Amino acid sequence: MNDVTEPVSATLVERAKRALGKRNLVFIGLMGAGKSAIGRLTAQALGVPFVDSDHEIERVSRMTISDLFATYGEEEFRALEARVLKRLLRSGPRVVSTGGGAYINERSRRHIKRGGLTVWLNAELDVLWERVNKRDTRPLLKTENPKQTLENLMRARYPIYAEADLTVLSRDVKKEAMVEEVLAAIADHQKA
Ligand SMILES: Nc1ncnc2c1ncn2[C@@H]1O[C@H](COP(=O)(O)OP(=O)(O)OP(=O)(O)O)[C@@H](O)[C@H]1O
Ligand SMILES: O=C(O)C1=C[C@@H](O)[C@@H](O)[C@H](O)C1
Ligand SMILES: [Mg+2]
Numbered sequence: 001m002n003d004v005t006e007p008v009s010a011t012l013v014e015r016a017k018r019a020l021g022k023r024n025l026v027f028i029g030l031m032g033a034g035k036s037a038i039g040r041l042t043a044q045a046l047g048v049p050f051v052d053s054d055h056e057i058e059r060v061s062r063m064t065i066s067d068l069f070a071t072y073g074e075e076e077f078r079a080l081e082a083r084v085l086k087r088l089l090r091s092g093p094r095v096v097s098t099g100g101g102a103y104i105n106e107r108s109r110r111h112i113k114r115g116g117l118t119v120w121l122n123a124e125l126d127v128l129w130e131r132v133n134k135r136d137t138r139p140l141l142k143t144e145n146p147k148q149t150l151e152n153l154m155r156a157r158y159p160i161y162a163e164a165d166l167t168v169l170s171r172d173v174k175k176e177a178m179v180e181e182v183l184a185a186i187a188d189h190q191k192a
């Protein structure tokens with residue numbers, strides 16, 4: 001799989017743009033679902049700015065997510081995440097990819113719901129596991145059995161992610177195909 005973008009249908013892009021209007025598009029979902037990768041490519045297709053809340057948190061704090069968790073703990077991280085999201089979602093349209101736990105936090109979820117149209121990248125355990133087990137940058141997975149931890153997170157979080165406006169199944173197809181599905185979901189959403 002590579003990051004070379006093949007042109008997405010111009011008609012589909014126009015339909016999605018019209019449906020989105022001035023709203024932000026916010027990607028939510030578990031670690032490895034593709035929020036950052038698919039979010040960036042979707043922003044490119046729509047011709048709007050892209051921002052990733054994990055990257056923005058690291059930029060403003062000048063610390064990595066792992067160091068933030070280790071130094072200040074998860075609660076402080078969530079408070080910072082909520083502040084960053086509130087600011088990022090103030091104006092649009094832009095594509096905002098969130099960290100995996102953002103939508104689970106009540107304060108962040110409120111900002112996200114107010115701030116734009118949400119897309120949940122839903123994925124099965126094995127898809128997520130194949131993607132996340134290659135790197136150890138995710139503090140919540142530094143456990144004795146990270147695959148089991150991921151499964152526990154799925155069970156706890158999926159009912160909450162399911163509140164999203166749109167759901168797209170994330171799987172190992174070309175990233176451009178994922179972008180097209182996201183754009184189609186946005187375009188068709190308006191008809192509902
Ligand atoms: N459709 C896809 N096919 C194959 N690989 C993919 C696909 N989508 C994403 N990936 C890869 O999976 C890995 C995880 O994706 P990404 O970092 O976008 O996830 P994320 O949802 O942002 O996770 P986190 O919550 O940890 O930030 C990356 O290496 C990315 O390139
Ligand atoms: O799922 C989560 O709670 C997290 C996901 C990452 O994106 C980071 O925001 C952090 O590692 C926490
Ligand atoms: Mg990400």
